[in-house]
Amino acid sequence: MNIVSTKGRDGSAQPARPGQLTVSHLEKAFVSRQETVQVIKDVSFTIEPGQFFTLLGPSGCGKSTTLRCIAGLERADRGHIAVGGRVLADSETGAFVAASERDFGMVFQSYAIWPHMTVAQNVAFPLHANRRRHKLSRKEIAARVEEALAMVRLDQYGGRIATKLSGGQQQRLALARALITRPELLLLDEPLSNLDAGLRDHMRSELRAMQLRTGVTTLYVTHDQAEAFSMSDVIAVMDSGTLIQQGAPREIYSRPATTFVATFVGRTNLLSVTRPPAQTTGVVSVETNIGPVLVNAESNRPIATGDSIVIRPEDLQITVEAPPAGRGNVFAGRVRRPVFLGENVELEIEVRGEVLMSRQHPRFVFAAGDEVHVELPVDRCVVVSGAAAGVGSHIHAPGEPAGPDKNAAV
Amino acid sequence: MTEIPAASGIRGSQDSSRFVTWFRDYWISVTAAAVLAWIVIVPLVYLIVFSFRSGSAAAPGDWTIANYALVYTSKMTHEALANTLLYTTMVATLSMLIAGGLAWLVERTDMPYRGAAWVMILLPIAMPGMLSSMAWILLLGPRTGLINVVLRYFLAPFGYDGVTGPINIYSLEGMIFVESVRGSTTLFLMLVAGFRLMDPALEEAAAMSGARNSFTLRKITLPLMLPMLLATWMYSFIGTLDDFETPLLIGLPAQIFLLPTVIYFTAYLSSSWGLSAAYATIFLLISVVMVIIYHRVVLRRSGQFATVTGKAFRPRQIELRRMRWPALGLVIFYFFLAVLLPLLILLLASLLPFYRVPSMEMFSDLSFDNYKELFSNTRVIRAAGNSLWVSFWVATGTMILAFLLAWVIVRQRVPGRIILDSIAFIPHAIPAVVVAVAMIMFYLSPAMHWTGLYGGLIVLSLALVTRFIAFASRTSNAAMTQIDASLEEAAYVSGARKVRVLARILFPLLLPTFVAGWIFVAANAFRNLNVSLLLSTPQNELISVTLYDYWDRQADFSMAATLGVVLVVGLALITILARQMIARGYSGND
Known part of the structure; x- marks a missing residue:
């Protein structure tokens, strides 16, 4: 890869x-x-x-x-x-x-809190372990320990045996210990x-x-x-x-490089490329298992058979009325299974024998068997290397799918 | 899981008494409890009662406290107590140091050939205690011991002119040495498990905090291991307290008495049964107190430090650098002392027509005549047959009883099952000598003598079942807990009765545990000396007793060694076969 x-x-x-x-x-x-x-x-x-x-x-x-x-x-x-x-x-x-x-500093998966020491002793250990390097008096060590415990809001617990802390507190203790030597x-x-x-x-x-x-x-x-x-x-x-x-x-989320990345970082639809496009630049038409799909051929790598087109479930545009003619990437489909999840509604939509996964605002009401139109916005279709395993819809990564709006400021 | 009275209860409730209904529902539990009480409680109670009587076991006399008065004032008691305490403390400490060092080398360092080291350290398990004592007597006996002969030869130029020594195995130090080397194997396994239980991240966190190896060892590793080391030491102490073979073979000739040998001596050799019972009662008390401390205090404390283990990364290995090969040398030296040297001397002795001071000339006398004689000796063959019969039935009986008890204790909501669990655990704390003395007294008593059971193989077998029921019960309980109750409930719902559920559902599921426990019990019953020697009569002689008889009464070291070699080879073969059987049993059940 x-x-x-x-x-x-x-x-x-x-x-x-x-x-x-x-x-x-x-x-x-x-x-x-x-x-x-x-x-x-x-x-x-x-x-x-x-x-x-x-x-x-x-x-x-x-x-x-x-x-x-x-x-x-x-x-x-x-x-x-x-x-x-x-x-x-x-x-x-x-x-x-x-x-x-x-x-x-290091925080372990198991926290590795030493059970035979108090909370304060755990935090102080790195300072004691190499006192020569840090050149701190006992008083300074005590002050640093207090400061570190206050930082993780454990200053009330200094004298307690470390294993008596809850999971979250042990976690914060491990963090304080990892950071105490700055x-x-x-x-x-x-x-x-x-x-x-x-x-x-x-x-x-x-x-x-x-x-x-x-x-x-x-x-x-x-x-x-x-x-x-x-x-x-x-x-x-x-x-x-x-x-x-x-x-x-x-x-990473919106421009995955491979099918592995695309499926690992969220749920996604994968369409297999069955025939590469004629041109290599601009908006090109790629033959897939649901027919021709328009994509931007911006990648510095030519699109080849065996690649896949990635489109996230929340990017699919679902309408009952046909969109105005001239819009590209519009396919007729049938709702197979609507699942109401509260925060959103998930639809499995059958398009030419393939199943596409779509996530929509919960105010949309669909029933199984509804005829709909599915639009795959061109700028949301990303070509990645690697074949789609199996058919149309791939729901790989379990857990909460993180939308782009949740991203921390970069 | 409750007992299901419905199926049988409804039908019978109209026309039969309440007792019959009750018995029909609970007969398995009641039978298991009764058997357990018969083999554990009755003899012990009888022993304690008898310690307050005069007369002999067959004809008890008046009530008296003279036995205790004698015990407390006798100089022999004080000496035996002091010896026992010193012996057990030293053996526990030394064997733990040996086991700890070996476990550390194998688990936590980059010593070469650690796989082979494992085998070398575990092999002593196949060596019965009696044999290693005999071997060391042949090696370090003051007059004829091979090592002493060699040492005298080399020390002669320096002015050593004694005909005995320089080392005397017949001493407390000698006993401590032999038992410490032999007793390390079980401790080794316990310590290895302890090393593995410790989350390696605890030490890695110390390294990340800037602590060097020695600082980490001092501040993290040792404090964390301390409760476990204490528990191991205590376990070893309790085990050594019970040890009979080294005190018998090395201590008795040297007139060094320990509590087990005092009991054996007073009961068996001087027929002071009441006195022996009093000794046994005291010994029982000490053991029970130790076991309670061990379980209440030590094990709980060591559990307190149990830590959440993270990912299964291999623990950090200490680089030994230049010490890698010397470390392996140490393991080989241990193997040499624990197995190789004892086996070689036994082999040598078995090839000599009679044992004498080793010399170069004796090599011309080597022959397999002893083996020919052994295999044509009717007494040996009868004893071997007895041993096989006893091992088979003891193992079978113990495991079936343990299986039923586990079912009652883990699955049934019968009142008193906690008591049952405790009773099954008692034999863990009873020294073997006490079990034996209690059994003799009970089956010789007027109340039981008419049965004619005493002196036969049945009483001997019952005593051995008592000896092993604690172990079998613990492992069966643990295994039963692992099996989901719904597997059993599904069978009830399908219409099966209790006996069918036990036979068709639980027994097959527990078969691997059953087989493993069976082999353990059979092997240990086969090599048992303490119970079988005290309970032995010419009619029920076991092979271990024959071996002791060759050694002690007939002083035929060569025949004893011959039988010993055959036993070790046999036990080793059985162990290997058993391991493979267990491995196959488990894989077949996955």
Whole structure:
């Protein structure tokens, strides 16, 4: 799979800035007696200072291993990792800085709150562990601990045994512990996945607010597209050890590079391209399994058979009356199954034997069997590489589909 | 899950008494409870009662507290208590250190050949305690011990001219050494499990906080492991308290008495039954208190630190660098001490016509004559037959009882099932010697003597069932809890009665547990010495008793070693076969 958007990809070539993380040509395989699994295949990216950068992908895609290589908890087989010009790992020179010497903050999926310590002792540990580096007196440590606990609203709980905290509180405690040394880089490994849904939404905004306030460069790993969209400056989508696409949340959602990205970051309709267009520029007509569809051939790659056209369910225009003649991409269809969901109404619409998924405002009332007209707005049809698996409608990513309006300010 | 009285109850309610109806509904529960009470409660109560009487087991005399008076004032008691305490404390500590070191090397370091190390550490399980004691006597006996002979040869130029020593196995230190090396295997498994339960992220978080390895070990790993280490130590302490074979084989000749050997000595050799019962009662009390502390305090505390484990990342491995190969050397050395050396000396002894001070000349005498003699000896063959019969029925009986008890305890809402659970757990705390003494007294008593059961294989088997029921009951309960009650309820709804549900639904579902438990019980019954030695008569001699007889009464070390080698090979083969059977059983059930 090819990388479409590669901002500052090969960081080693550029002058390093403080707090800038560069990862180049990272590779890692896990070898067991039975098999060798290549978990990371030539991954490169750069995180700018102060950025909230998210690695998004399904479980087993190598995102956590990438994070652990950056943390120093795993040793990559190949590649170069540096922060602000400080080389942390380089397979060529054999350089490797131990995790304990990297001075990063990290929040683990399980929080890793030490059960034999109080809340305050947990937070103070990083300062005690390398007092030489931080050169703090006991008084200063106490003050820093208080400040950190206040930041996560746990100042009332300092003397409590840490395991007596609730899940959300443990999460905030882990964050306070990760930030107390004011690290250059904050690493977050699926920190919200052990929380229940309501708390997860709340912590999402809290985490982002904290990051904006402290300005710490952050690498976030998740499989949840909603988390990625709502918090990140930049999202990098990974699959099977490869970084597929990198860009702003809005770009990832509306201009996916492959069918994998399109289906992973939200529900989508995929139409298989059966014959490439005659022209290569401008608005072109592409033959698909529901007939000719007009798209913008803006991509620097020619459209080929086996590509797919992506169109999001909320972009379909459904009307009962036929739209005025001359509008392109209008198809006659029949409502198969309307599902009223409260916030919106979902329709399965049969168009020439294919089923398209549409999401409309709940005020629209449809019944099964209604004859409708479906318009696929030309500027909303995106051509991606990779075939659609199976037929017309593909409802891949479960969970709450995040609309573009939910994006955080970039 | 309640018992379902409906099917049978409605039909019978008009014309039969309430008792018959009640019995029809609850007969399985009642029978299981009665059997359990018979094998656990009755003998123990009888033992305690008997400790207040004079006379012999067959003809109890007057009521008296003389037994306790004698026990408390006797110097032997104080010595035995002090010895027992020192012995158990030292063995628990040493074996935990050994097991902890081995577990750490195998689980948390990059030591080479960790797979092979696992096998080397687990192999001592196949070595019965009696045999490793015998082997070490042959190696470290003050006069004829092979290591002593070699040491004397090398020390002679330095002025050592004794005909014994320099090391004497017949000492408390010797006993502690033998038992610590042997007792590490179970602790090793417990500690490995403990290492694995710990979320590796807890240590990784320390590394991310800037802590070096030694700081992390001191501030995070050890404090987190402490409750578990304490629990393991306590477990080992309780197990060693019960240990009979090393005190018998090494302690008795050296006149070092521990509580189990004092009980054996007073009951069996000097026939002071009331006194023995008094000793047993005290021993029982100590054990019960220890077990209660272990479960109430230690296990609960270690559970308190249980942490949410995250993803299944392999725990961080400490790089040993230059120490990688020396670490493997340490494991091999342990293997050498725990298995190889004892086995080799037994093998050597078994090939000699009679055992004597080792020398170069003896190699010309090596032959397989002992093995020929062993396999043609009718006494040995009869004892082996007895052992097989006893192991088979003890394992079968124990597992069936445990299975029914688990069903009653986990699934039935019968009043008193908690009590049943507690009773099934009691034998866990009873030292084997106490079980044996209690059984002897009960079946020799006027109330039971007429049955003629004493001295036969049945009483011996019952005693062994008592010995193993706690283990079997625990594992069966755990397995039964895993099975969804609806599987059983669906069968009731389909019209099946209880016996059919037990036989056709629950038993097949629990078969893997049943088979695994069966093999464990059978193997342990087969190699048991403490219960079988005390309860043995010429009619019910088991193979382990024959082995002890060769060693002790006939002082025929070579025949004892021969039988020992055959036993180890047999037990090892059974263990391997059993493992494969279990593995297949589980995969067939997935």
